[in-house]
Amino acid sequence: MEKVTEISSLGEFGLIDRLTRDFPLRNASSILGVGDDAAILDYHDHKTLVTTDLLLEGIHFDLRYVPLRHLGYKSAIVNFSDIYAMNGHPRQITVSLGISSRFTVEHIDELYDGIRLACQEYGVDLVGGDTSASVTGLVISITCIGEGEEGKIVRRSGAKPTDLIYVSGDLGAAYMGLQLLERENRVAAQSPDNKFFEPDFTGKEYILERQLKPEARRDIVDMFAQYDILPTAMMDVSDGLSSELLHICKASGVGCRLYEDRIPIDYQTAIMAEEFNMNLVTAALNGGEDYELLFTVPLAMKDKVDMLKGIRMIGYITKPELGAALVTRDDQELPLKAQGWNAFNH
Amino acid sequence: MEKVTEISSLGEFGLIDRLTRDFPLRNASSILGVGDDAAILDYHDHKTLVTTDLLLEGIHFDLRYVPLRHLGYKSAIVNFSDIYAMNGHPRQITVSLGISSRFTVEHIDELYDGIRLACQEYGVDLVGGDTSASVTGLVISITCIGEGEEGKIVRRSGAKPTDLIYVSGDLGAAYMGLQLLERENRVAAQSPDNKFFEPDFTGKEYILERQLKPEARRDIVDMFAQYDILPTAMMDVSDGLSSELLHICKASGVGCRLYEDRIPIDYQTAIMAEEFNMNLVTAALNGGEDYELLFTVPLAMKDKVDMLKGIRMIGYITKPELGAALVTRDDQELPLKAQGWNAFNH
Numbered sequence: 023m024e025k026v027t028e029i030s031s032l033g034e035f036g037l038i039d040r041l042t043r044d045f046p047l048r049n050a051s052s053i054l055g056v057g058d059d060a061a062i063l064d065y066h067d068h069k070t071l072v073t074t075d076l077l078l079e080g081i082h083f084d085l086r087y088v089p090l091r092h093l094g095y096k097s098a099i100v101n102f103s104d105i106y107a108m109n110g111h112p113r114q115i116t117v118s119l120g121i122s123s124r125f126t127v128e129h130i131d132e133l134y135d136g137i138r139l140a141c142q143e144y145g146v147d148l149v150g151g152d153t154s155a156s157v158t159g160l161v162i163s164i165t166c167i168g169e170g171e172e173g174k175i176v177r178r179s180g181a182k183p184t185d186l187i188y189v190s191g192d193l194g195a196a197y198m199g200l201q202l203l204e205r206e207n208r209v210a211a212q213s214p215d216n217k218f219f220e221p222d223f224t225g226k227e228y229i230l231e232r233q234l235k236p237e238a239r240r241d242i243v244d245m246f247a248q249y250d251i252l253p254t255a256m257m258d259v260s261d262g263l264s265s266e267l268l269h270i271c272k273a274s275g276v277g278c279r280l281y282e283d284r285i286p287i288d289y290q291t292a293i294m295a296e297e298f299n300m301n302l303v304t305a306a307l308n309g310g311e312d313y314e315l316l317f318t319v320p321l322a323m324k325d326k327v328d329m330l331k332g333i334r335m336i337g338y339i340t341k342p343e344l345g346a347a348l349v350t351r352d353d354q355e356l357p358l359k360a361q362g363w364n365a366f367n368h
Numbered sequence: 369m370e371k372v373t374e375i376s377s378l379g380e381f382g383l384i385d386r387l388t389r390d391f392p393l394r395n396a397s398s399i400l401g402v403g404d405d406a407a408i409l410d411y412h413d414h415k416t417l418v419t420t421d422l423l424l425e426g427i428h429f430d431l432r433y434v435p436l437r438h439l440g441y442k443s444a445i446v447n448f449s450d451i452y453a454m455n456g457h458p459r460q461i462t463v464s465l466g467i468s469s470r471f472t473v474e475h476i477d478e479l480y481d482g483i484r485l486a487c488q489e490y491g492v493d494l495v496g497g498d499t500s501a502s503v504t505g506l507v508i509s510i511t512c513i514g515e516g517e518e519g520k521i522v523r524r525s526g527a528k529p530t531d532l533i534y535v536s537g538d539l540g541a542a543y544m545g546l547q548l549l550e551r552e553n554r555v556a557a558q559s560p561d562n563k564f565f566e567p568d569f570t571g572k573e574y575i576l577e578r579q580l581k582p583e584a585r586r587d588i589v590d591m592f593a594q595y596d597i598l599p600t601a602m603m604d605v606s607d608g609l610s611s612e613l614l615h616i617c618k619a620s621g622v623g624c625r626l627y628e629d630r631i632p633i634d635y636q637t638a639i640m641a642e643e644f645n646m647n648l649v650t651a652a653l654n655g656g657e658d659y660e661l662l663f664t665v666p667l668a669m670k671d672k673v674d675m676l677k678g679i680r681m682i683g684y685i686t687k688p689e690l691g692a693a694l695v696t697r698d699d700q701e702l703p704l705k706a707q708g709w710n711a712f713n714h
Contacts, residue, residue: 053415057619058523059453059603060419060514069399070409070416074496074511076464080503107405118422118509150420157426163464163509165420168406177404257405273403 027127029155037127038153041134045141045148049113051169052147061149063114063167069175071168073104079159087203090129092234093162094136100260101166102144103238103313107258108177109246110170112238115141116150120161133162144240174252176317181255181274185318185339190242190332192286193263194302197309198294199233202226205298228290236313243315245330253317262308265360266316268346277340280358282350284336307348308361373473375501383473384499387480391487391494395459397515398493407495409460409513415521417514419450425505433549436475438580439508440482446606447512448490449584449659453604454523455592456516458584461487462496466507479508490586520598522663527601527620531664531685536588536678538632539609540648543655544640545579548572551644574636582659589661591676599663608654611706612662614692623690626683626704629697653694654707 029037042056054062063070077083077097085093098115105112117137121130141148146166206221223230239258246252255274257266263285271278285306295302318339319327328335337349346358375383388402400408409416423429423443431439444461451458463483467476487494492512552567569576585604592598601620603612609631617624631652641648664685665673674681683695692704 054523058525059450060417060456060512062454062516062521063416063418065411065416066413070411070513071406072409072460072462072496072511072513073406074462074464074498074509076466076498076500076507076509078466078500078502078507081466081501104405108408110406114418116418116420116511118420120422120424120427120507150418152420152422154422154424155427156424158504161422161424161466161507161509163420163422163507165418165462165511166406167416167418167513170408175408177400179404 025128029121029125029127029130032127034153037130040127041130041153042148044138047147048145049147051113052149055147055149056151061114061116063149065169068169068171071105071108071110071170071175072165073101074163074165075101077162079161085160087207088234090132091136094133095140095235097162097164098137098140098146099236099238099313101164102140102146103258103260105166105168106238106240106243107256107315108168108170108175109243109253109256110168110175111243112144112146112166112168114147114149114167116165117148118152118163120154120156122156122159125160144238176253176256178255178257178270178273181270181276181318181339182320183276183339183341184321185254186321186324186327186335187267187278187280187316187318187337187339188327188333188335189259189263189286189314189316190239191312191314192288192291193259193312193314194295194306194309195229195232195288195291196236196311197305198291199229199231200311201298202229202294203233226290226294228288229294233311236311238313239315242333249326249330251319251323251327253319256315256317259312259314259316260310262310262361263316264307264358268358268360270316270318271346274339275342277342277344278337278346278358279340280337280348282348284334286334371474375467375471375473375476378473380499383476386473387476387499388494390484393493394491395493397459398495401493401495402497407460407462409495411515414515414517417451417454417456417516417521418511419447420509420511421446423508425507431506433553434580436478437482440479441486441581443508443510444483444486444492445582445584446659447510448486448492449604449606451512451514452584452586452589453602453661454514454516454521455589455599455602456514456521457589458490458492458512458514460493460495460513462511463494464498464509466500466502468502468505471506490584522599522602524601524603524616524619527616527622527664527685528666529622529685529687530667531600532667532670532673532681533613533624533626533662533664533683533685534673534679534681535605535609535632535660535662536585537658537660538634538637539605539658539660540641540652540655541575541578541634541637542582542657543651544637545575546657547644548575548640549579572636572640574634575640579657582657584659585661588679595672595676597665597669597673599665602661602663605658605660605662606656608656608707609662610653610704614704614706616662616664617692620685621688623686623688624683624692624704625686625695626693627695630680630682632680
């Protein structure tokens, strides 16, 4: 039988000790971690970057099909991604948890296993947090602190007309992965012997992994440094390409043209959209949770940027009066709309 | 009629725009605030301090007797207090909210009014956050970033035998304020015409204010700088004096003697404890939420420290083998126990 430990048997401080003991500090900038009123960080002449995300059960995740380990990993990754999106590097996180009475210590250990793995893979230190009971469900709040080099931090507001728009990886896969998980969950719930129900995910591993275990694009930020490329604007794609591109246009005071036929989409995403009878481009434009990097570079940098692997040019920046539009395959211009994931209409 | 705006009518980004528009950046270290993937901070040669707190409805606050404005204020203050407890100064906060459907935009405005007031009074900048729907209740997660001077940051771990133990202000008042609010709430619920029930809080203003609108002890940290005093260890009293003193002893590897008759207690706190037939010293030792500063200084500094206003010497640090004990009025030594507020046994 699996070991089950009531959280109240450890108490708040016992739980914190247990959860945080296997998080060695890896960064020279982490002077003092967990265990005092505040963590102490030192960035010398670099700038500090701060981002935070709140994840609530029933809104951002469904534990019927998201393993706690994956949830922990993803909770950390979404924060790292925000720091990379500034052309910086994540260095520290604080993790706050609200835990309802249906969770045991072993559950929370699993969640922390995922957080630990993400910290290991991305070289990030856990330096603090807050742990409490919750009336209903699991609450995860993570704040990530990173560093950026003076003059090399990339905001959303620097895109200029004639800049080219690039995106890393492919889009829409995480969203199709979610559709698949939700369908299998419905099927399992209806199955009389759902205890023995084992969905066949063969050939769908990629979209599932994109949903359950996304990665942050450190490799892209590393390539920028290696090849001395500085984007004019950058964001990570968490709410969907349309929504993010409109954010860049608004912050930069510009318009854009996005080519429908250049949006990168994986084969499995396309197959799945067909199976669900969904519009593939809509899924890729509005799906969200891809955690790819969307960025703009000056036209003069095109040759240099095109040599980078794993990115694709998808459009260009225009003067503001031209607005933001999608250029369809048959050369029509449709106004770009943000139908991005909105937690308040969920 | 009061204006009522559904949160879904603004959407996530509309709500964020509305909530964050009246938070001007006040600190030179706040390079970029709300509106990008991450905030940008710059501390030059100072150290960065980070602390975070998660407040959950039904666990940490009860909206039947805590006005949202006060809740916002207090949520910010408890974080500032953690930074002061390191002998640092709070500079930035990020605020994440989970909001259930029973809250309107006006409710959240009230909460932010309190946060704004706290930021104004303590000179702190709001630089980011995350806002989302929640399935049940209100979730508030605040992370505070501060700065500390190299060599002057005070941890919990520096207390040495023969050091004197001091505490600012008085203890137990916030706890008695909570008892009073809970009692009035029970009375109101039983009253047939509870619509018109107006509790009389005359003469109890102090303990109510300590519970509803606590302050962080910036003045003490400023005095340390002014008089060139550097404590050897420091914490803020959020879980109760016993619990915090034991934390310092554990982190510093020392014991302590705490004089019962020196614990500072306000007159209203004493009256209220009598009214509730509670042990006054137990309330002062374990009550929590006082947000006073508990610190130790070398014996040689006594004369200098005794000149500071609003603090009191309450005991001394011993060798570890002597353990942590309360010295009662009749000179008995009782082992000091942490019965501090534990969210998991609530």
